[in-house]
Amino acid sequence: MKDLSVRQICFLFAAVLPVTRMLVYPATLAFRAGHDLVLSALVNYAAEGAVIFLLALLAKKTDTTFFGLLQQKLGTLAARIVYMIFALYFAFSAVLPILEQHGFVLQVLYENVPSFLSFVPFFAVCLYACTKGLRSIGRAADLAFPVFLVCFPVLMFMALPESRLSALLPVGGTGMQTILRGGTESLSWFGTAPYMLFFLGNFRPERKSTAKIISAYAVGAAAGMLFLALFYGIFADTAILQQNALAHISKYATSSTSLGRVDLYFVFALALVLLFALCIPLQMSTFCAAQAIGCPPIFPALAVNAALLAVTSIFHQSYLEIQTFMTQTVWYVFALFSLVLPVSAWLLKIPARGKRAPKGVRLDKK
Amino acid sequence: MTKNKIAARIFAFFAAALLLLFFSNDFGLIDIQKTSIVTAIGIDAGENGTLDITAQIAVPESGSNAKAGNVSVRGAQTVGEAIAELNLKTGWYPTLVHCRLILLGMKTAENNVFRALDYFLRSQFVEDYCLVAVCDGRAEDALGAQSPVGDITYAAIEKVLSSEAQKTGLVSVNNLREFAKSYYAPGNSGFLPLLSIKKEAEDGSQNQPAQENSSQSADQTQNTGSDVFDASSTVLFSQGRAVGRLDAEQTLAFNLAGTDTDFAYGDISVTETGQTVTNNLKTKVTKKTQHVTDEAGVPVLRFTIRARAQVADASRPGSAEEVARSAVTPPHVLRAAETKLQNRLDSVFRTAQASGCDLFAVRQTLQRFHPALFEKLGDSALSLAKPVYNILFDTLH
Numbered sequence: 001m002k003d004l005s006v007r008q009i010c011f012l013f014a015a016v017l018p019v020t021r022m023l024v025y026p027a028t029l030a031f032r033a034g035h036d037l038v039l040s041a042l043v044n045y046a047a048e049g050a051v052i053f054l055l056a057l058l059a060k061k062t063d064t065t066f067f068g069l070l071q072q073k074l075g076t077l078a079a080r081i082v083y084m085i086f087a088l089y090f091a092f093s094a095v096l097p098i099l100e101q102h103g104f105v106l107q108v109l110y111e112n113v114p115s116f117l118s119f120v121p122f123f124a125v126c127l128y129a130c131t132k133g134l135r136s137i138g139r140a141a142d143l144a145f146p147v148f149l150v151c152f153p154v155l156m157f158m159a160l161p162e163s164r165l166s167a168l169l170p171v172g173g174t175g176m177q178t179i180l181r182g183g184t185e186s187l188s189w190f191g192t193a194p195y196m197l198f199f200l201g202n203f204r205p206e207r208k209s210t211a212k213i214i215s216a217y218a219v220g221a222a223a224g225m226l227f228l229a230l231f232y233g234i235f236a237d238t239a240i241l242q243q244n245a246l247a248h249i250s251k252y253a254t255s256s257t258s259l260g261r262v263d264l265y266f267v268f269a270l271a272l273v274l275l276f277a278l279c280i281p282l283q284m285s286t287f288c289a290a291q292a293i294g295c296p297p298i299f300p301a302l303a304v305n306a307a308l309l310a311v312t313s314i315f316h317q318s319y320l321e322i323q324t325f326m327t328q329t330v331w332y333v334f335a336l337f338s339l340v341l342p343v344s345a346w347l348l349k350i351p352a353r354g355k356r357a358p359k360g361v362r363l364d365k366k
Numbered sequence: 367m368t369k370n371k372i373a374a375r376i377f378a379f380f381a382a383a384l385l386l387l388f389f390s391n392d393f394g395l396i397d398i399q400k401t402s403i404v405t406a407i408g409i410d411a412g413e414n415g416t417l418d419i420t421a422q423i424a425v426p427e428s429g430s431n432a433k434a435g436n437v438s439v440r441g442a443q444t445v446g447e448a449i450a451e452l453n454l455k456t457g458w459y460p461t462l463v464h465c466r467l468i469l470l471g472m473k474t475a476e477n478n479v480f481r482a483l484d485y486f487l488r489s490q491f492v493e494d495y496c497l498v499a500v501c502d503g504r505a506e507d508a509l510g511a512q513s514p515v516g517d518i519t520y521a522a523i524e525k526v527l528s529s530e531a532q533k534t535g536l537v538s539v540n541n542l543r544e545f546a547k548s549y550y551a552p553g554n555s556g557f558l559p560l561l562s563i564k565k566e567a568e569d570g571s572q573n574q575p576a577q578e579n580s581s582q583s584a585d586q587t588q589n590t591g592s593d594v595f596d597a598s599s600t601v602l603f604s605q606g607r608a609v610g611r612l613d614a615e616q617t618l619a620f621n622l623a624g625t626d627t628d629f630a631y632g633d634i635s636v637t638e639t640g641q642t643v644t645n646n647l648k649t650k651v652t653k654k655t656q657h658v659t660d661e662a663g664v665p666v667l668r669f670t671i672r673a674r675a676q677v678a679d680a681s682r683p684g685s686a687e688e689v690a691r692s693a694v695t696p697p698h699v700l701r702a703a704e705t706k707l708q709n710r711l712d713s714v715f716r717t718a719q720a721s722g723c724d725l726f727a728v729r730q731t732l733q734r735f736h737p738a739l740f741e742k743l744g745d746s747a748l749s750l751a752k753p754v755y756n757i758l759f760d761t762l763h
Contacts, residue, residue: 105389118388124381128374169734237550238543241487252495252543271389 004203008138010216015148018220022246030239033182036174040182045221055196056210065201069348080292087288089337093191094281108247129279130286130301140276151266158253163233185327187334197342406520408505409482410471416441419448420506434518445485462492469505478606494543500601502562511593526595535621535630538600553724560599602723610721619710644681658731665751674762700759708755
């Protein structure tokens with residue numbers, strides 16, 4: 001029995017991961033790419049989609065895990081080193097989303113600022129999820145999909161009447177350099193392709209599974225770009241001021257009604273989807289570290305969550321500095337790990353189908 | 367099930383419960399006794415370039431007897447400083463989440479109002495759909511006015527600036543988001559309703575206004591009569607400064623052509639059998655568009671308006687047949703309505719153009735649809751623009 005199914009991977013790409021790009025990303029992209037933010041996002045989605053397509057194709061060619069492929073080609077030690085490097089990368093990539101989510105909840109749902117300790121239970125939930133391995137990612141995707149399916153269209157429906165899409169004109173007017181720069185500085189929000197690398201061998205490719213996965217990714221990408229277009233259509237030149245876009249995009253539909261901010265129910269539901277998404281990099285980090293070290297997942301899970309808790313407690317007042325560092329200084333780290341390295345998995349020698357390579361420690365077997 | 371698994375599940379359950387409390391704002395419950403709910407903010411120009419800030423604070427009470435009090439801070443360099451001083455002076459921590467109205471004194475509008483307004487754009491705790499208006503005088507006085515129907519002042523003003531008022535064309539309502547968008551757009555222009563207070567009666571109302579004025583300023587006096595608010599005029603802005611004004615008829619024409627107004631009443635005078643007859647027309651706008659075209663390097667702003675009108679009343683007594691046929695508007699009245707709207711709209715365009723206010727977003731439209739012409743004309747795009755009107759009225763059945 002495999003840990004994941006194609007359906008769960010599809011749900012992950014279509015419904016869970018797009019929500020992570022609906023908080024600070026739109027305003028950041030508007031700051032860099034202006035009214036061409038959708039084009040800039042398209043570049044990122046196309047690049048990430050291509051990587052996911054190649055990895056989904058690779059999954060059809062082999063039944064072996066990434067660890068197995070590395071082991072066959074480079075040996076066990078190298079495989080462990082690569083996994084440990086990815087474990088560090090996933091933990092690193094989780095810093096910005098956690099700070100983002102923390103700020104989102106405090107600024108949108110709170111009128112005053114509660115103690116940072118209030119956010120600590122997140123790490124307790126995450127710790128539990130980390131010990132459950134890849135299977136829990138799939139189950140979270142199953143839970144999140146219907147929530148997304150209901151809440152996202154409702155919010156878009158509320159946003160649509162206020163949006164003037166002519167704000168996106170002239171298409172390409174900011175120039176190719178600006179569009180590409182917007183893309184490179186957004187890479188920290190596009191670090192999800194490596195997940196597919198570690199799903200290799202942990203799901204059974206079905207008939208047309210590559211088409212299903214890439215179609216699901218395209219649906220998620222379309223949802224993300226629709227969100228960006230409506231967002232800019234509503235705020236235009238003031239879009240760069242709108243942090244936490246998810247909470248702002250639909251509020252004008254309800255501002256004139258006696259019911260008040262009913263949209264917050266849907267925002268709240270999507271915030272819970274975000275919670276699932278937030279756990280994934282930490283789960284992946286735990287998964288990789290446990291494989292690399294060859295130990296039960298509880299130990300790396302404790303270490304990863306404790307480290308992130310420490311980092312978050314230190315930097316939770318410094319979101320802007322961390323964001324600037326991640327997007328403008330170390331963007332190439334994300335390019336390397338989310339685009340280049342996953343594709344290079346194709347360079348590993350692909351064993352004949354059916355010939356299973358030895359696996360590392362399986363974390364999620366009961 | 368092993369003890370470890372049970373413990374893990376209990377751990378997960380409690381962690382999830384705590385997390386849910388965090389997400390649902392249960393850690394954010396506020397002490398209402400220490401928090402002042404600011405419903406409106408007035409911003410006036412103080413001495414030596416400072417700001418005088420007046421906050422109208424709602425006082426929650428049981429039943430329907432809502433009260434409000436005004437607190438003023440004078441001589442602040444910034445709005446943020448004044449808000450902090452409110453806390454210092456009153457011991458209340460002011461929460462701006464419920465602030466629904468920002469009033470600017472006329473003198474404030476003589477300089478760039480975004481010196482004061484950008485505080486509300488920076489803050490994540492102020493909703494940017496709050497209404498913004500300019501007062502014909504001091505905002506502090508407007509917030510101290512007494513509503514004749516017993517509303518607290520901000521609620522009475524909010525009604526005058528409501529979306530219903532906008533739909534009937536009587537007021538050019540604007541909110542912080544739209545005003546900021548037009549300010550940061552290429553045109554750097556915008557408009558705000560002009561709020562003036564008119565004394566209606568001295569002690570004329572049986573309803574006691576539920577208003578306390580606890581201003582910290584020593585010269586603040588209680589009003590004894592009731593006041594009505596009028597916002598039928600509109601102030602034009604360029605570069606954040608007030609540069610012009612539209613009267614009530616111009617405001618109506620602007621609303622019919624450029625805002626969400628789709629239903630309005632207006633008087634049309636025509637000559638019938640040698641006498642001037644004024645018809646009160648009920649008008650429903652069925653279509654309105656504005657296009658900017660590039661005609662030999664000149665930006666041409668084309669207004670297209672289609673409306674249906676019906677005579678609601680006339681200044682002379684009508685025969686039984688005329689009253690019965692009031693659904694059918696005489697053609698000469700319709701043509702007169704077209705001419706009047708075109709003349710008023712043209713005067714709006716000329717007034718805005720002369721004052722440098724890009725009221726109809728000519729520069730923004732050029733930037734989006736004719737970027738080459740926008741680049742070529744630069745700042746002169748507005749002054750070179752020419753209007754073309756295509757207005758047709760038909761009978762409202």
